[in-house]
Amino acid sequence: MKVKLLTTISIFTYQLSISQTEKLLHGKVVSQNNVIKGAEVINKTGQTSTTTNDLGEFSISANVKDSLFFISKDYIVSGLKVTSQNIESSNLVVNLIIKPEELNEVVVSNIKFKPIQLTSQEIEEIKLNSGRPTGFGTITNGIDFIHIGKKIYALLAKEKEIKPKTPEIDFKKLTATSIPPDFFTKDLSLKTEEKELFIEFCDADPKSKLLLEHPNILATMDFLYAKNDEFKKLKLNNN
Structure with missing residues (x-):
């Protein structure tokens, strides 16, 4: 009976300590002094989320050491590990950096025209056709522009057949553009030299290719968490 009573008291004390540390964290999401409305604020640890209002403000329940992520369409994802100072001040200001504008691929091609090789027979044909009558009379010793034009068109047609291959996005680029840089060191506890x-x-892992086909920030983070466990086990086995 005493054991059950002690267990009940311990559970109650633990739950009470959690409820006392968890507070409603208030803050604002901005970029270059402009408020960002509709930004997603995700508590990855507490599995809760909210969005900023028209003034860029938000409120979300959080504990110390919770991982918060701030996501908005045109901005780079930002991450934050909640500290006791954040909880106490409850006046958090998060600055998002706007994504660099991605220009459509521009291919500049310097077309070099190869000399048109004509046989002696073709030269004779041009000479014969140079006196072809036109609507304004006959041109003596003229050039058959139609014949030469066909030659140039054939060369250009071959150039158009060679199309540059559009480079595909790789997993490294996906993580660089969607995952906060300190996510690997703070959340995954990886050393800087281990990141690469x-x-x-x-x-x-073949699963990473599915993320490339359907990019999703949270899905990518979950994948990285899972692979981090495998990575650590692999390191232990090698040591």
Whole structure:
């Protein structure tokens, strides 16, 4: 009976301590002094989310060490590990950086015209056709522009057949553009020198190709969390 009572008290105390540390965190999301409305504020640890109002303000329940992510369409994703100072001040200001504008691929091609090789027979044909009558009389020793034009058109047609291959986005670029840089060191507890190797490890998994076909920030983060566990186990086995 005493054991059950002690267990009940312990559980109650633990739940009470959690409820006391969890607070409603208030803040604002801005970019270059402009408020961002409709931005997603996600508490990855607490599995809760909200959006900013017309003034860029938000309120979300959070504990110390919770991971918050701020997502808006035209801005780079920003991450934050909640500190006791954030909880106490409850006046958090998050600055998002606007994504650099991606220009459509521009291919500049310097077309070099190859000399038109004419046989002696073709030269004779041009000479014969140079005296072809036109609506304004006959041109003596003229040039058969139609014949030469066909030659040039054939060369240009071959140039058009060679189309540059559009480069496909790879997993490394996906993580660089959608995942906050400190996510790997703070959330995944990876060393700076391990980041490159870890991304290659993730890229080797066929599941990473599905993320490239349907990019999703939260799905990518969940994938990285799962692969991080595998990565750490692999390191332990190698040591």
